[in-house]
Each structure stands twice: as C-alpha cells, then as structure tokens.
Amino acid sequence: MTFTDYAEKALKKLPNTKSAYLYKQEVIARMTERANELVKSGLSDNKVINELIIDEFSNIEKEYYVRLKNKNKKKKAQNKGTLAALGIIGYILILVGAFLGVSFVTGAWNKTWLIIVVGILGAVIAGLATACVAAFAKKKKFAIFALLVAIPAIASLVYVILGITGLLSWHPGWLIVVASVFVDFLIVALRIIASSGKKDEDEIWEDD
C-alpha cells in the first residue's frame, strides 16, 4: 500500500474541506520524508519501511480532529484577547470622557482627575477579585495563595482611593492594610486546622 492509498483510506471520513485536503497532503509528505530518513539510516527493506511508517502514522484521523480543536481553541483565545483589549480601550475612553465631561461642566479640574485615578484603581481591584474567584471556581491548587496576595493588595488600593477622595483620613486609615494582613494570618490558620483534620482521616484509613 502506498502512503497516498493509506492516507486516503485512513482519512476517508474527513469532511470534504480545504483544511482536510491540505492535512492529507501534509501527512503524505511527512510519511515520505520519514521513509527517506529510514533509508538514510540504512533500512533497505521497503515492506518494513512501509509498515513501520504506517504504524507511526496510525492515528492520523484523531490527530486531525485534535489539531482542529486546538485551532478553534486558539481562535477563541485570540477573540477573547481582542475583546479584552477592546474592553480596556473602551473603559479608558469612558473614563477619559467622564473626566473631560465633568471637568468642562463643573470647571473643578483640581478634583476631577480623581475620576481617572479611582477608575484605574477600581479596575485593578476588580481584576484581582475576579482572578481569585476564578482560581477557587476552577479549584486551582494554589488558589489560596492568590487570595492571600489579593487581600492586602485590594486593602491597600481601597485605602489609597478612600484617602485620595478624602472619604477616609490617612491616619488611622492605614489600619485597613494592617487588618488585611491579620485576615491573611486567620485564613492560613483556618486552612492548617482544616488540613490536620483531613490528615486524621488518612491515618484512620491507613489503620484500616
């Protein structure tokens, strides 16, 4: 059986599309290249060469669908990235628009710059919080570390926003940041207690 015959037979269920056709040609080219490599290595029995290569390329139909899936995944990720970029640009434009609009209407340029600062810091807080929630939702192994980093980070940003806007005095407002570190310690302690409880379960299992 030639490589072309094999590829035609193995890929006969593929849809009649351009990508399927190009894939078929690529497979045949790769098989031919492999045959040349084997000949250079010193293999002279054509039957063995054929069978060895066909065995190597035994999953070409599955490989096609995996490739298609990865291509679609990549396209989705690219679209997501584009949407995110457009979203960020749109948000910045809204912020700048709001800043300019309020400034021209009120004339309070010495205060309206806070719209931009609060807007950006608020977006960072939202980003950190979203990343944390996503890590826990997907049950990522080190989600707890994301939380331990996010809590003091968010507290610091909130402190800055409240301080800048004059809603909270800088002193003793800094206590928010200290409190957030205590929250971190509390989370770690609760986690350790929860883990040691689970360890007892494993020991019981071992006894059994």
Add this chain to the structure above:
Amino acid sequence: MGRRLNAELWDKMHYLFRDFNDRMVHLELHYDFEIDLETLKTVLICFFEKAPVLHSRFVDNKVSPYWEVMPYKIEDVITVKHTDNVEKDIDEFLTQYIPPESDLQMKVGVFYYEGKTALCMVENHMCMDGGDFKYFIRSFCKAYSDYAQRGISPIALREGTRSYESVYGNFSKTQEKMARNLYRNVCAKDTHSFPLTESRADDRSFIARRKISQETFLKLKSVGKAHGATVNDMLVTAYFYSLYELADYGENESVTISCAIDLRRHMKDDEGQGVTNHTAFMQCNIPRRGRNIFETLQYVVNSSNLFKKDKFMGLYGLPLLRFAYKILPHSASEEIIKIGYSNPLLAMSNIGILDHKALSLNGYEPVDGFMTGAVKYKPYVLLSATSMRNVITLSMCVRGNEEDKRIVERFFDIFEESIEKLIS
C-alpha cells in the same frame, strides 16, 4: 533542530549519577551460529525508531534539559568483527563509554568466532534500566526470529510514556495521594565500603565476573526455601558474610547494602509504557554479622520481609525528587539533590533471569550470557547477578587497577566459599 523528547525524572537522576558511575548497562550473549547481519540491522533500526531516545542526544541547558532526536546511520551503531581473541574484543567493547551528548545512546557489537557469534550491547542507563533492557532484548530476539523466518516486520516494541508517574497507575485515588506525599529522604548513610585502592590516574574500567554452577544454584534454591528465603536473600547473605571477612568489619558492626528494586511491581501492566527506568533502592541492613552464615541469613530475611510488607516499597523519595526538579532550574536542582543524596557505597542488583528460550534467534538459543550494571567509580561498588539456564553470573564493574582486580577476584573467592557454607 530535531524533535525533542522529555527528560524524565530518572533520566535526570542517572545523569546526576555521572559522578558515581559511567551509566552504561552491558549485555553479552553467545550463540552457536553466525547471526545474519542484515536481519540484525533491520530489526535494530526499527527498534531505534520505536524507542527514539536511543538515537537522541541529551541537552543539558542548565535550566530544563531534554533529549534531541538525531539522525543516524546503522553502521555507527554496530561494530562487526571476525576475531581470534573474542574475550579481549568483547571486554574492550563492553567497557566503552557513551557520553550523554552523543547522538547514539546504544552500541551493538557482533563478534564472529569459530562459526559462533557473541552479541554485545551497551546502552545508557538514562534510557532504560535492567528490567526494560531485558524486555528490549527479548523483543529484539523475537522480532529477529519472526522477520527471518516469516518476513514479519520487526515493529513490535512498546511505545508510550517514560514518566516515573506510571508507578502510581495501579493505586486507588487515596493510595495515590498518599504515595505522592511520601516526602522522605531514604538514602543510605552507612560508611562501610568495599576495600578497593585509592583512585589513580591509570585506573581503567573492567568487568569482573564469576559463575555459580547450575548444581549449586539449584541447591541454593532448595536451602533457601527451607529457610523461607529467596535466591536473592541467599545472594545478599553471601554478599554480607563475604564483606565482613574481606573488608575486616567488626563482627558486631551493623552494615547496609542497597538493593535495587524494580518499581514495576506497582504497575498492573505495561501497556502504553515506553522503555524507561523504574528502579529504586531498598536498604537491606543487618545489625551484626551473626555467629554463623545462617544467622546472617535470618537478619537478611527479616530486613527483606520488612520491606515487602510495605505497599509503597521503593516509592519514598520520589515526590521529593520531583519537587526539587520542578521548582528549580536543573543545575540548581542537581546541587540541592546532591546535598541530600548519599550514593550507596555497597549496592546489589539482582537483574534476574535471562530466559534462554525467549532470547533465541531464528531457533538458536544462547549458550551463555549475562547482563550487568554500570562501571562504578571508587569507592562505590555494585554487585550484579543474572542467571541463564540456572547458571548465575555474578559481576562487578569497577574503574580501577590491577590490585583492584585482585581484590574483586578475592571477594568472589570468599563469596563462593560463603555459598558453599549455605548449601552444605
């Protein structure tokens, strides 16, 4: 740039062992006919393609090493010679060293003499251990016979993962979790060593061997059975007993020998497994020599049974190694591991049976053969044992001098005496 293969945990560990041994695994088989070279070449090329690590070079880029698959010519793999001095030529071939950066990780020697053939193989331990090397040569011989007799293409060699994690495949979820949390350093700390000379510039690799006859082997088996001991226990006992005499250890000194164990005992089947390493060490310790060799035997059996009861035998330390390799760049991991790792001064590897039927080529069974581990650099030693047709071949590969050869031969003499004591 060629295709890349993962450098697995044991690949990296055996690379780390370059300070302690030359990483070569050796095989020698004798046949009473002349092997057909073209058939051998065809089978070998097919097997090299099925196990591409055998024609790859190890790239240690200090951060994340890998194997790079390289093109090759079969003439570079095989050495063919018609010889009048087959022992000398075999010795020269077997004691060669293959650098990990070489494009080929296995070399095959075909030595024709008096109408017979000595088939020799040397391969890098980073690619596979004794267990998989035995599988490789069995499959090779079957493929040779099938191709020569029936024209069946020689492509039947397992392919798949080379990862160490396959050892967990047969565990339940809970057991696997427990096994993956065995963060324990289980290295030997014993300072008792084999009494070789100091390293010198003129040290050369040599392979010393001694055979134990079929008659003795069968007696050893039956005596072992009577004492609840395996053949391995009997050999380890003789090893201990001989060492105390050779190295003049105190009778009441506790000594440890690290015994290689095949971690495939934890795997249900080998489907989807590529040729790789799955060997760890268990520390066989005796508290004292014992009043006689049978007391030594009892100590060995007790120690060995303790390990056999452990369902996680040999798996300690793997999570620690994985952690070290995962969190740090490779060069840093090596330095950290070297701090905690203590290479055993005394080691034993019972590679097991070389099945003469399974190793037949085109109907010709091998008349003799053995397999042995790496050449150890002083002061480390490894005693290897294989058996064929109920004849045990003990071997010790050392980089040493003539005095070291005499010491090893003396060790074998005492070993034989110990075996005689066991079976008398």
